[in-house]
Amino acid sequence: MxxxxxxxxxxxxxxxxxxxxxxxxxxxxxxxxxxxxxxxxxxxxVALHTVRVRGPRGEVVLSGGMGGKVIVHLEDGRMLPLPELHVGDKGHIEAVTAGESLLAALAALGLKNDDEIELLRRLPPMEYVTVVEGRGRIRLPEGMAAKILGVMGDIECQFVNAQAGSPFLVRRILGGERAQKTIALLDIREGGTLRLESVEKAPSYRxxxxxxxxxxxxxxxxxxxxxxxxxxxxxxxxxxxx
Structure with missing residues (x-):
């Protein structure tokens, strides 16, 4: 049938x-x-962990949802979703099983089809205690923090790599329409300012x-x-x- x-x-x-x-x-x-x-x-x-990887422009962090759509062609010939790699596995990005929004997000992080990539670490579930300008204190999961791109002084980085106490100017929200709407509901928008207070362990999930x-x-x-x-x-x- x-x-x-x-x-x-x-x-x-x-x-x-x-x-x-x-x-x-x-x-x-x-x-x-x-x-x-x-x-x-x-x-x-499926356990979709947030992962830290090394690409052509250095280290970046991908949320579980983003990483799960990236297919890596390993040096031994296997093709696996990024979260299924072992730490230290290397290969190149074979394809992305999502639309233009994810391709644009990866490009903003310096990753595209055929680029070399290495899995450095699976990140445990964490929450980023953050003060949002005009709203107050919120708790951001690490996958969401990885989708916020901005500048801290003269350093461009993801909010997941922000330094506590330093103002972080939001330049871009990465991901698809659903992710962008979810982040916008927290009053996090391009041009706004965030300030990381601390990073705490979050309840794990599967x-x-x-x-x-x-x-x-x-x-x-x-x-x-x-x-x-x-x-x-x-x-x-x-x-x-x-």
């Missing part, structure tokens, strides 16, 4: 019949997935497999997809009984 990937069973070989979005089809093609390719939906949980759908290919690719993306991938079982 033909169905969307979202409704397909786990553990069975699935043949991609079509991809109902040209942009997603192009991004998957870059990773070697086309109509007639065989994939398997995996029954696993995203369930319902938040991301994991697939693998016969060639060893592992891929995290949002449910709305999986809805656009039409599959059939290799036996025709999905």
């Amino acid at each position: 033909i169905s969307s990937l979202t409704n397909a069973p786990c553990g069975a070989g699935l043949v991609i019949q079509r991809i109902a979005d040209p942009s997603l089809e192009r991004r998957l093609a870059r990773m070697g997935l086309f109509p007639s390719s065989v994939i398997t939906r995996l029954d696993e949980e 995203m369930s497999s319902g938040d991301r759908i994991i697939v693998s290919s016969h060639e060893g690719l592992r891929l995290f997809l949002r449910v709305d993306q999986a809805d656009l991938i039409i599959v059939n079982s290799e036996s025709g009984e999905a």
Whole structure:
């Protein structure tokens, strides 16, 4: 039976019949997935950690949501989502499974397709106790702090790397429309000023497999997809009984 990937069973070989979005089809093609390719939906949980990586312009921090959409081609030939790399793993960015907003965010951090990248560290869940000009004190999760780009004196950096007590002028909010709206609700906007007070340990969490759908290919690719993306991938079982 033909169905969307979202409704397909786990553990069975699935043949991609079509991809109902040209942009997603192009991004998957870059990773070697086309109509007639065989994939398997995996029954696993996803833990999307914020990560610190080294790219062509030095060290940057990517939230779990951003990093989960970056596919890295490792030196040993495997292709994995960035959060699945081990510390010290090196490779190049093979593709990004998201739209133009994430590509623009990565470009602002000095990362693009084919760039060399190394995983330096997985960051534990932290909260950035911050004073927002015109609002007062808030607590920012580390993934959100990584999406705020600005200047501290004459240093351009992400807010996740800000120094406590120093004024931080917001220049840009990275990420998609949803992330930008969430940050705007905290009265954090371009041209505004933040001041970091402290960084504290946050309650840890683990995203369930319902938040991301994991697939693998016969060639060893592992891929995290949002449910709305999986809805656009039409599959059939290799036996025709999905």
